[in-house]
Amino acid sequence: MTETVESLFDSGIQRYQAGEDPEILIPLFKEVCDRSPKSSSSWTCLAWLYLLTDRSKLALKAAQKAVKLNPEDPQARVNLSVAMLETGQKGVREHIELTQQIMMAVKELRDEVAENIEDGLKRRPDWKSLQRVQNWLFE
Template structure:
């Protein structure tokens, strides 16, 4: 599937495009190749918090902290309880040297402590991020704050 058909094929629903792009990500497609698809999904439906979360993550993986921050802010505004959105925002804030990281880390900590499945998902995502972007300092810090500390 090409980027052009991902974002513009009228015969595919936005959900199908999202699912196909997510599968491409899972199969190892580079983040930079998927950014246009998720950007198009966000442009098509600005209230799709899952698409904004994915777009923020892809920007982070592609070392584009400023657009990641903007996408993560939008994602958190749309769904304040989404743990991965909070993690993405904290990562982007660290990478852009913004203040206020602690609030988002604390919200994520509370969620992962209460729901083990969320903890597993966040750990998997951070580990995947570290595979795709080795020695990613912000991800290592967030992972440590969320899972290595007793607080």
């Protein structure tokens, strides 16, 4: 029996939260994105995993898809901003400003982004691009 896209996604999130290596989770999230290409949350997760494994170009493409599918998702914009910094792209400020506006409007999203950034810095402590984004968003 094949797993549903939702159960695959949920399983991937649980495994990530349990501390599983992002490298191992990438194929799972690629499959979820292939099977459900309009799922912005799946693309957001895949971009995050690529960023954690230092694959900035792949992260940029996944984050661009996530933002295109859901422009109001602050985590997708955080991922896009980090990927843009890591690949030397211009236009990061626009995404940071939009993320700040969204986070000001919805406190739960602000808390979620803050938690995700903290998690990212625990998994990749010297992550300069993420530290810059964190400073811009939370100073």
